[in-house]
Amino acid sequence: xxxxxxxxxxxxxxxxxxxxxxxxxxxxxxxxxxxxxxxxxxxxxxxxxxxxxxxxxxxxxxxxxxxxxxxxxxxxxxxxxxxxxxxxxxxxxxxxxxxxxxxxxx
Amino acid sequence: xxxxxxxxxxxxxxxxxxxxxxxxxxxxxxxxxxxxxxxxxxxxxxxxxxxxxxxxxxxxxxxxxxxxxxxxxxxxxxxxxxxxxxxxxxxxxxxxxxxxxxxxxxxxxxxxxxxxxxxxxxxxxxxxxxxxxxxxxxxxxxxxxxxxxxxxxxxxxxx
Amino acid sequence: xxxxxxxxxxxxxxxxxxxxxxxxxxxxxxxxxxxxxxxxxxxxxxxxxxxxxxxxxxxxxxxxxxxxxxxxxxxxxxxxxxxxxxxxxxxxxxxxxxxxxxxxxxxxxxxxxxxxxxxxxxxxxxxxxxxxxxxxxxxxxxxxxxxxxxxxxxxxxxxxxxxxxxxxxxxxxxxxxxxxxxxxxxxxxxxxxxxxxxxxxxxxxxxxxxxxxxxxxxxxxxxxxxxxxxxxxxxxxxxxxxxxxxxxxxxxxxxxx
Numbered sequence: 001x002x003x004x005x006x007x008x009x010x011x012x013x014x015x016x017x018x019x020x021x022x023x024x025x026x027x028x029x030x031x032x033x034x035x036x037x038x039x040x041x042x043x044x045x046x047x048x049x050x051x052x053x054x055x056x057x058x059x060x061x062x063x064x065x066x067x068x069x070x071x072x073x074x075x076x077x078x079x080x081x082x083x084x085x086x087x088x089x090x091x092x093x094x095x096x097x098x099x100x101x102x103x104x105x106x
Numbered sequence: 107x108x109x110x111x112x113x114x115x116x117x118x119x120x121x122x123x124x125x126x127x128x129x130x131x132x133x134x135x136x137x138x139x140x141x142x143x144x145x146x147x148x149x150x151x152x153x154x155x156x157x158x159x160x161x162x163x164x165x166x167x168x169x170x171x172x173x174x175x176x177x178x179x180x181x182x183x184x185x186x187x188x189x190x191x192x193x194x195x196x197x198x199x200x201x202x203x204x205x206x207x208x209x210x211x212x213x214x215x216x217x218x219x220x221x222x223x224x225x226x227x228x229x230x231x232x233x234x235x236x237x238x239x240x241x242x243x244x245x246x247x248x249x250x251x252x253x254x255x256x257x258x259x260x261x262x263x264x265x
Numbered sequence: 266x267x268x269x270x271x272x273x274x275x276x277x278x279x280x281x282x283x284x285x286x287x288x289x290x291x292x293x294x295x296x297x298x299x300x301x302x303x304x305x306x307x308x309x310x311x312x313x314x315x316x317x318x319x320x321x322x323x324x325x326x327x328x329x330x331x332x333x334x335x336x337x338x339x340x341x342x343x344x345x346x347x348x349x350x351x352x353x354x355x356x357x358x359x360x361x362x363x364x365x366x367x368x369x370x371x372x373x374x375x376x377x378x379x380x381x382x383x384x385x386x387x388x389x390x391x392x393x394x395x396x397x398x399x400x401x402x403x404x405x406x407x408x409x410x411x412x413x414x415x416x417x418x419x420x421x422x423x424x425x426x427x428x429x430x431x432x433x434x435x436x437x438x439x440x441x442x443x444x445x446x447x448x449x450x451x452x453x454x455x456x457x458x459x460x461x462x463x464x465x466x467x468x469x470x471x472x473x474x475x476x477x478x479x480x481x482x483x484x485x486x487x488x489x490x491x492x493x494x495x496x497x498x499x500x501x502x503x504x505x506x507x508x509x510x511x512x513x514x515x516x517x518x519x520x521x522x
Contacts (some may be wrong), residue, residue: 003320007311017219025317028471030228032205059218061225062211066204068177068226069471070314075212078219169302173453173522174468179302256452 002026006087008101012079016105020051020059021074024089024097030065046071046091054083063091079105141207146200149207150238153198154246159238164197164249166237168227175229175255182212184221184239184247194221196240203233216242229255286509287443287457294461294513295521298454303468307520315397315466315518318390318473322398325391331382337395340379344402352400353408353515356504358415364497365419365504368396369475387494393473397464400517408461408515411508423505426498432489438502453522459510460503462519473518476503 007021024046031043043065051059059075071089087099141149150159167181184194193216199209212223221239229235232255238248296304310316326337326344341347356365359374366374372395373384385392411420427438441450442458449455463476470478477499481491492498 003317003324005311005316005320021311023311023314023317025314025321030205058215060213061223062208064206064208064210066201066206066209066228068228070317072224072226072312072314074224075214076218076220076222078217080217169300171452173300173303176471177468179306 002097004087004089004097004099006085006099006101008085008103010102011104011106014079014081014105016079017076018079018103019074019076020085021072022049022051022087022099023070023072024049025070026089026091026095028063028065028067028069028071032065042092044092044095046089046095048088048090049073050088050090051075051077052086052088053077054081055086079103081105141202141204143202146202146207146234146236149200150198150236153211153238153240157244157246159246159248161248161250163241163247164237164239166199166235166249166251168235168251168253170252171254171256172229173256175231177226178229178253178255179224180227180235181222181224182237182239182249186221186239186241188216188219188221190216191242193218193242194239195242197221197223198238198240199227200236200238201227201229201233202235203231204229209235229253231255285443287446289512292459292510292513293446293457294459294516295456296462296516296519298456299520299522303520303522306466307462307516313466313518313520315464315473315520318394318397318464318466319401319518321390321394322396322401325395326398331376331380333379333381335380337375337380344398348399348402350403350406350409352396352403352517353406354410354412356410356416356500356507358413365416365500367477367500367503368399369477370495370500372396372399388475388478393464393475396475397473397518400464400515403515404517406515407512408507408510410504411511416504416508419501420505420508422498423501423503423508426502427505432484432487434487436487438483458506459513460506461510461513462516462521464517465519465521468520468522476506 003025005023009018012018026046027044028046029041029044031040033041035041045065046063049061049063050057058077061073063071082103082105085101085103089097163185165183168178172178182197182199184197186192186194188194194214196214197212200207201209209227210225214221232253234250234252236248236250238246240246296307306312329336352368355371356367359366369387369392372392376382376384430437438458441455446455446457460476464473466473477494480499480502484491
C-alpha cells in the first residue's frame with residue numbers, strides 16, 4: 001500500500017502564485033541502521049520527486065536519507081492555464097508511484 | 107539516525123524489550139560515522155564548483171530547538187523576482203553531522219513565482235544546517251542555522 | 266545515563282507528592298504541550314502523515330476480505346455516519362468475552378465473526394490503517410468511554426495499574442502524568458497522558474502507532490517488563506485512560522513528538 005496526499009487548489013486566477021503540498025508514504029530507511037545481529041538494514045529511500053504541468057517539468061527534488069519518513073514536500077508555481085499536474089516519486093528497490101491533480105485557471 | 111550518548115546501555119535495554127515485539131524485526135540504532143565539516147565543504151563544492159558563495163538572499167526557517175530530530179520541519183525561501191532573466195535555478199540543503207552531508211536538492215524555475223520549498227528532515231545531532239541557492243546569473247547565496255536537537259525523554263530503540 | 270538521571274530526579278520529586286487526580290478544568294490534551302511546528306502538522310490534513318494511514322484504511326474498508334467475501338462497507342455502509350463517535354466510546358464491553366476490548370480488538374473480532382478472515386497482527390499497517398480510518402470519523406467527538414456500568418470493575422483495575430509503582434525505577438504512571446505534568450523530562454514536556462488522538466503519528470516512530478505501543482514504550486521507559494500486545498492489563502489501562510479523558514475531543518489521527 002502506498003498512499004499519497006496532494007494539495008492543489010482546484011481553481012485559481014491566471015497569474016496567481018499557488019502552493020502545492022505533497023505527502024507520500026514511504027519508510028525512508030537510511031541504510032545507516034543495523035539489526036540486533038549487526039547486519040546493515042539496506043537503504044530504501046525515495047531518491048527523486050518530479051512535478052510536471054501539462055507535460056513540462058516545473059519542479060524536481062533529489063532526496064537523501066536525511067529526508068524524514070513519509071516525505072512532505074511543498075513548493076510554488078504560477079497558475080497560467082487550466083491543466084493537469086503530474087507527480088512522480090522514484091526510489092530504491094524499484095519504487096515508482098505517480099499521482100495527478102487538475103486545476104481550472106480563469 | 108538517532109544518536110545517543112549512552113548507546114551501549116540503551117542498546118541492551120532495547121534488545122531486552124525487543125523480544126516481546128510482535129512480528130517485527132528488532133532494529134537497534136548504532137552510532138554511524140558522522141559527516142565531517144570536510145565532507146560538508148566537499149559536498150558544497152560539488153554543487154558550486156568552487157565558486158564564491160555569498161551570505162544573504164536565502165532564508166532558512168528551522169526550529170532552533172527541535173522536539174524530535176527524526177522529523178524536523180524546514181523551509182527555505184530566497185528573495186528573488188523569479189523572472190525569466192533573474193530567478194532561482196536551484197536550492198541545495200546540507201548538514202554538518204548526519205552520516206551524509208546532503209539533505210536535498212530542489213530544482214525550480216521562473217514559473218515557480220516564489221522561490222520557497224518546505225520539507226521535513228532528520229537531524230542526528232545538534233548541528234549546522236546550510237542552504238545554498240543558485241541564481242540564474244550563476245551566483246550562489248547561502249544561509250546557515252544552528253539547530254539544537256534535544257534528547258527525547260521517552261524513546262524506543264527497537265521498532 | 267542522562268535519561269535515567271532525569272527520570273530518577275522526577276522520581277525524587279514524585280516521592281514528595283501523593284497521586285492526585287487532575288481537576289476537570291485543568292485537563293489538557295498532549296496537543297497543547299506541543300511546539301507550533303508540530304501542531305501545524307496535525308492541524309492540516311495534507312500536512313499530517315497520519316492521514317496516509319487513513320487513506321489506506323479507506324481502501325481496506327471497501328475491500329472484500331476473508332471466506333465470507335465481505336467488505337466492512339458491505340455491513341457498515343457509509344463510515345461517516347455508521348462510525349461517527351464510535352472510537353470515542355472504546356475500549357467497550359464485549360458481551361462475548363465478558364471483558365473490555367479496544368478498537369483494534371473489535372476490528373479483529375469483526376473480521377473473525379463476520380468476514381471469516383484471519384486477525385490482523387497488532388501494529389500491522391493494515392490494522393493501524395483500519396483503526397485510523399474508523400477513529401478519524403470521531404474527530405471532534407467528546408470521549409465517552411466508560412459509560413457502560415459493566416466496565417466499572419475493569420476501569421478500577423486499570424486505575425490500580427496506573428497508580429502502581431513498578432520497574433527498576435519504581436514509578437507508576439501517576440507519578441509523572443498526574444503529579445508532574447507541568448514539568449519537563451529531559452527535552453520533553455511531561456503530558457497528562459490523555460489518549461485523545463490514537464492511533465497517532467509519533468515523530469519519534471516516524472509512523473502511526475497504537476495506544477498499546479505507546480503504553481509498552483512508557484512501561485519499558487520505567488524499566489519494567491512491558492505486557493504483550495493484547496494483554497488484559499494493557500486494555501484495562503487503555504480503558505482507564507480513556508475514561509479519565511471523558512469529555513475531551515477526539516483528535517485521531519493526532520501528531521505527537
